[in-house]
Amino acid sequence: MEMKKNSAEKEDFSIPELRSWCSMRIPGALLSILLFMLMSSIAAAYDPLDPTGNITIKWDVMSWTPDGYVAVVTMNNFQMYRQIMSPGWTLGWTWAKKEVVWSMVGAQTTEQGDCSRFKGNIPHCCKKTPTVVDLLPGVPYNQQIANCCKGGVVASYGQDPAAAVSAFQVSVGQAGTSNKTVKLPKNFTLLGPGPGYTCGPAKVVPSTTFLTPDKRRKTQALMTWNVTCTYSQFLASKYPSCCVSFSSFYNDTIIPCPSCACGCENKNCVKSDSKLLSTPGINTPRKDNAPLLQCTHHMCPVRVHWHVKINYKEYWRVKIAVTNFNYRMNYTQWTLVIQHPNLNNVTEVFSFDYKPLVPYQSINDTGMFYGMKYYNDLLMEAGAYGNVQSEVLLRKDADAFTFNQGWAFPRKVYFNGDECMLPPPNVYPFLPNSSPVSSRVLLCNFTASVLALLLVVIW
Incomplete structure (x- = not known):
């Protein structure tokens, strides 16, 4: 269908013209402050339609080993309408000491790193900054745990709460063997599948409790810490x-x-109608998305x-x-x-x-x-x-x-x-x-209204 252009489009104008025209109605200093505040607010991760939305990464230390611990890492998506699509999430962090990953279940690191100092039993990953991805569906049962192996795809909480979770198990060595000697990882990063997420520091929280299958007994993790990641569209793309x-x-x-x-x-x-579209593999997603x-x-x-x-x-x-x-x-x-x-x-x-x-x-x-x-x-x-x-x-x-x-x-x-x-x-x-009302009038009235609201909030 051929689209018709509205005659009102001829009234387009630039930001400098708007500033000049509005200055007759809004004091210049206040207008500058307003524009600065509006531009600054764009970068904020706060979403007024989903103010509590975030992805919470929870580490539950389930048992101690001779040189470290075994933990279950659970990623809960509490965002009402933002999911993680294929090719899925990528999680990274920096170890606090000289920790290594002995083994993983339900996920894997993308690189092993330099493990030449080890003889005999070689760790799964020796990198100071490991990068972890989910396993694809259909892996052998002995490589799975609950909520793993979905190719990194995580549904939004509002759409499907049961599918808004992803998990894996990690065995960490050279890490300390008690609540007092274990050091929390730092500098968490989350890609899902592109940029946009910012993660806070890991924080120790009360240990997670679990019900046994018969629901007659409660157990709890030996130690638990959380990491909260929030999304900003401004960081994801300009x-x-x-x-x-x-x-x-x-x-x-x-x-x-x-x-x-x-x-x-x-x-x-x-x-x-391009012939390029008939090229084999043209529809395959690229690594850089x-x-x-x-x-x-x-x-x-x-x-x-x-x-x-x-x-x-x-x-x-x-x-x-x-x-x-x-x-x-x-x-x-x-x-x-x-x-x-x-x-x-x-x-x-x-x-x-x-x-x-x-x-x-x-x-x-x-x-x-x-x-x-x-x-x-x-x-x-x-x-x-x-x-x-x-x-x-x-x-x-x-x-x-x-x-x-x-x-x-x-x-x-x-x-x-x-x-x-x-x-x-x-x-x-x-x-x-x-x-149609003049676009200048609409925009300036809107600007004046937002300014008044901001002044009320500030005072």
């Missing part, structure tokens, strides 16, 4: 990884994703389209479509989070699963959509099958419902935990009998 487009039944204008929404630096895109994108004006791996479809007397209906433009990526167990004031009145979701994110919100305006298991929970690579779609029926809220001023469109959209770029408010599809 560009978004997805964008959003809009359309509606009451306006024939289709609002596309912003141009270069995900950056236009990757010039190695391919057209949908580099995408192979279909050529588009937005250059995003994923586009989310929100279409206001039908207006009933007491309900209104929306169609949501997610399209994959990456020829090297299948998105397994994908998630889509949308913030919209009418999500508190969702009546039916037709071919996605849906879960409100109420426990973490003071207002019920945010929900998570995800695919039905064995039906559409796999978003295929770019091509004929590279899309999933559903429709949502929402009951009208008599006090708030309106189609004016772009109210029917989402405020925020996240795909797989990363925030997507939305079109600017001045180009949203408007009712035929209304005209």
